[in-house]
Amino acid sequence: EVQLLESGGGLVQPGGSLRLSCVVSGFTFSSYAMTWVRQAPGKGLEWVSSISSSGNANYADSVKGRFTISRDNSKNTLYLQMNSLRAEDTAIFYCAKPMTPNYFDFWGQGTLVTVSS
Amino acid sequence: EIVLTQSPATLSLSPGERATLSCRASQSVSTSFAWYQQKPGQAPRLLIYDASSRATGIPARFSGSGSGTDFTLTISSLEAEDFAVYYCQQRNSWPITFGGGTKVEIK
Numbered sequence: 001e002v003q004l005l006e007s008g009g010g011l012v013q014p015g016g017s018l019r020l021s022c023v024v025s026g027f028t029f030s031s032y033a034m035t036w037v038r039q040a041p042g043k044g045l046e047w048v049s050s051i052s053s054s055g056n057a058n059y060a061d062s063v064k065g066r067f068t069i070s071r072d073n074s075k076n077t078l079y080l081q082m083n084s085l086r087a088e089d090t091a092i093f094y095c096a097k098p099m100t101p102n103y104f105d106f107w108g109q110g111t112l113v114t115v116s117s
Numbered sequence: 118e119i120v121l122t123q124s125p126a127t128l129s130l131s132p133g134e135r136a137t138l139s140c141r142a143s144q145s146v147s148t149s150f151a152w153y154q155q156k157p158g159q160a161p162r163l164l165i166y167d168a169s170s171r172a173t174g175i176p177a178r179f180s181g182s183g184s185g186t187d188f189t190l191t192i193s194s195l196e197a198e199d200f201a202v203y204y205c206q207q208r209n210s211w212p213i214t215f216g217g218g219t220k221v222e223i224k
Contacts, residue, residue, distance in 0.1 A: 035213075037161075044204060044215055044216070044217045044218045045153075045155075045161065045204055045206075045215040045218075046215065047212055047213040047214065047215065050213070058211050058212070060212050061118075061212070094160055094161075099163065099166065099172065100166070101208065102208035102213055103151050103163060103166040103167075103206075103208060104153075104161070104163060105163045105172060105173070107160035107161060107162075108160065109160060110160060
């Protein structure tokens with residue numbers, strides 16, 4: 001059974017940092033690109049970042065230079081390092097596995113990041 | 118960036134009725150296009166990929182059509198569990214983008 005479990009969310013002040021983790025099981029993690037998608041409260045879905053199986057990363061313009069996606073295939077874990085956080089980064093962050101490139105058939109339950117003073 | 122515009126924002130229908138949701142892309146995405154369903158407090162669920170292929174386990178009452186810039190999700194006969202928010206998504210070019218969503222609510 002495929003499972004994705006995010007953690008690391010919480011309340012942080014503007015300008016602060018957080019690192020999100022997504023531990024996966026039930027599939028060969030090292031063979032798949034992985035993605036972070038976020039959803040601000042009451043709003044729609046926004047793609048944040050993706051990392052290929054070989055480690056190549058793409059970022060939304062809204063997070064470029066502030067967020068870093070990475071992976072540890074030995075730990076079946078995806079990460080999102082978030083620096084210089086802003087109020088507009090407040091959202092539920094989901095990690096997602098693609099069925100084929102960039103169609104997402106499995107999602108975690110999400111972790112809430114709140115940026116507020 | 119490819120902008121996806123969904124219409125209508127809200128669709129009020131009764132169980133058993135047909136639902137037709139639209140999504141228009143600001144430039145062609147060929148058939149590199151998907152639909153998702155999201156219920157309150159849940160993660161999105163992939164319904165349709167490649168514009169018209171149903172994902173694993175998705176009932177036949179869900180169908181997708183379109184190519185280029187205009188896409189449609191049809192739910193042939195609404196069941197109680199289908200009342201939710203639906204999002205379109207394109208993967209044709211970076212950045213991946215989602216539409217703003219259509220809420221299908223009970224009339």
